[in-house]
Amino acid sequence: MKNFPLKISGLRVRPVLAPMSLPLQTATGAIETAPLVLIDLQTDHGIVGRSYLFAIGQHNFAPIVALVEAMGEMLRGDPLSPFEIEKKLRAKYTLLGVHNIVLFAMSGIDMAAWDACAQALGQPLVSVLGGAPKAVRAYNSKGLGIMPPGPLAAQAEQLVAEGFTAVKLRLGRPNARDDLEALRAVKKAIGPDITLMCDFNQALTVNEAILRGRMLDEEGGLHWIEEPIRADDFAGNRRIADALDTPVQIGENFMGPEQMVQALAAGASDYVMPDVQRIGGVTGWMRAAALAQGAGLEMSSHLFPEISSHLLAVTPTYHWLEYVDWVEPVLQQPLQVRDGYVTIGDAPGTGVVWDEDAVRRYAA
Numbered sequence: 001m002k003n004f005p006l007k008i009s010g011l012r013v014r015p016v017l018a019p020m021s022l023p024l025q026t027a028t029g030a031i032e033t034a035p036l037v038l039i040d041l042q043t044d045h046g047i048v049g050r051s052y053l054f055a056i057g058q059h060n061f062a063p064i065v066a067l068v069e070a071m072g073e074m075l076r077g078d079p080l081s082p083f084e085i086e087k088k089l090r091a092k093y094t095l096l097g098v099h100n101i102v103l104f105a106m107s108g109i110d111m112a113a114w115d116a117c118a119q120a121l122g123q124p125l126v127s128v129l130g131g132a133p134k135a136v137r138a139y140n141s142k143g144l145g146i147m148p149p150g151p152l153a154a155q156a157e158q159l160v161a162e163g164f165t166a167v168k169l170r171l172g173r174p175n176a177r178d179d180l181e182a183l184r185a186v187k188k189a190i191g192p193d194i195t196l197m198c199d200f201n202q203a204l205t206v207n208e209a210i211l212r213g214r215m216l217d218e219e220g221g222l223h224w225i226e227e228p229i230r231a232d233d234f235a236g237n238r239r240i241a242d243a244l245d246t247p248v249q250i251g252e253n254f255m256g257p258e259q260m261v262q263a264l265a266a267g268a269s270d271y272v273m274p275d276v277q278r279i280g281g282v283t284g285w286m287r288a289a290a291l292a293q294g295a296g297l298e299m300s301s302h303l304f305p306e307i308s309s310h311l312l313a314v315t316p317t318y319h320w321l322e323y324v325d326w327v328e329p330v331l332q333q334p335l336q337v338r339d340g341y342v343t344i345g346d347a348p349g350t351g352v353v354w355d356e357d358a359v360r361r362y363a364a
Contacts, residue, residue: 005079006047006120011072011109012040015061015364018329022155025145027172027203034326035364037064038354041072041112043080049116050352052327053108053277054303060101061364067105075109080120082113086283099255103278110281111307111350119349124310126344129286131314135341138305138321139166139197146170149185156189165340166195166223166320172203176212180219187221197249197320199226206236213244224249224271232259234266247271252302256280257287264295271319275302276311289315305335307350309342330358 016036023032035058041049055064071089078085089106090098098106118125124133140159144152144167152169159167169186171179187196204212209228216222224247229236231253241248247270254260254274263269274288289311292299298319301308305323312318321342328334332353336343345351 005081006043006045006116008041008072008075008078008080008113009044010042010076011068011112012042013065013068013072014038014040014359015055015058015065016330016359016362017058017364018326018362020142021325022143023145024143024170025147026170026199026201027146028201030145033058035061036327036330037061037068037108038330038359039068039108039112040354041109041116043116043120045120047116047119049080049112049114049119049349050354051108051111051115051281051307051350052352053104054326058364064101064104067101068108071105071109080113080116082110082117082281082283085113086110086280103255103280107277107279107281107284110283111276114282115307115349115352122348124344124346124348125282125307125350126310126313129282129310129314131310133344133346134313135338135343136309136312136318136321137166137340138164138309138323138337138342139168139195140164141168141322142324142326143167144169144186146173147182149181152182153185153189156186160190160194163337163339164323165193166197168197168199168226168322170201171198171212172200176215179212180215183216183219183222192221195223196221197223197226200228202227202230204228206233206239209236209240210243213240213246217245222246226250226273227252234263234268237263237268238266241268241270249273249300251275251300252278254279254288257284257291260288260291264291264297269297271298271300273300273302273319273322276304276308282307282311285311286314289317292317305342306331306352309335309344310350313344330355330362
């Protein structure tokens with residue numbers, strides 16, 4: 001165990017384009033490679049905290065990298081204290097606003113800071129947060145995009161064969177009948193014992209979402225309907241949730257716990273699924289978990305399974321871990337999945353360690 005407080009000596013930020021095992025077509029765009037921003041938070045005791053951000057598109061690399069680097073300069077020489085780091089950065093960016101990529105950058109630094117703290121204590125992050133390493137229930141979310149029914153059915157079988165008991169299907173085709181045909185093909189391929197979620201990726205209007213949602217209610221077999229309309233239209237999401245039998249899931253676009261409070265107050269969904277990059281890193285997640293507990297809502301994760309598994313393990317109302325393998329090409333050790341669960345190991349920190357040869361190979 002290192003003596004505290006460690007001090008931040010610098011930040012190293014590197015963009016990479018990681019290959020995806022299954023490129024993903026959604027109703028609002030295609031993802032063929034994973035644009036990742038790797039963050040190494042360096043300390044005066046040699047411990048390096050690691051995290052990454054999902055940049056959405058390669059065109060976002062420059063502003064995100066610049067923000068993380070600028071924040072790193074602000075923090076150089078400061079104690080490694082995640083709460084104090086957050087307080088300082090929020091104060092610096094009050095006038096610009098702590099939203100969107102400003103919050104992305106803060107979240108990435110927060111995740112790396114917590115990783116470094118846990119490494120200094122010689123414990124997994126979950127233990128430092130007061131929990132214990134365990135297996136976390138996960139669904140396979142790395143495929144089942146907007147595709148014809150035949151390839152969809154084959155891919156659904158493949159995803160289940162990778163050791164999962166739940167998968168997620170993307171919907172939002174121009175014609176509702178085509179969505180229904182895709183759903184039926186996947187349900188037939190996976191059988192009744194596999195849990196199935198669907199995600200519209202904000203593709204619909206409120207009225208269209210109610211019409212399609214009722215169609216899906218009649219079809220049955222869906223665990224939730226995710227982001228049917230614009231994510232920040234909380235009143236519209238409330239109308240949809242009230243009109244449908246199938247639970248409505250939102251939350252990946254909550255910009256910090258503050259926006260989650262607004263969604264909960266509006267009764268915008270039946271479930272919530274914050275994204276650690278948008279909610280404020282580990283610090284923001286813990287606040288969001290308390291909000292979900294207070295509201296009595298099940299809370300799942302969005303992307304970032306390497307760190308989200310640790311966070312869900314200490315979330316009182318934890319529901320599902322979203323599993324994707326998008327960062328695996330640049331990791332020394334990928335996550336272990338067995339019988340539908342991701343196992344948190346006993347490695348100090350989050351367990352994220354870069355494969356430096358791969359990082360150089362996929363540098364953007």
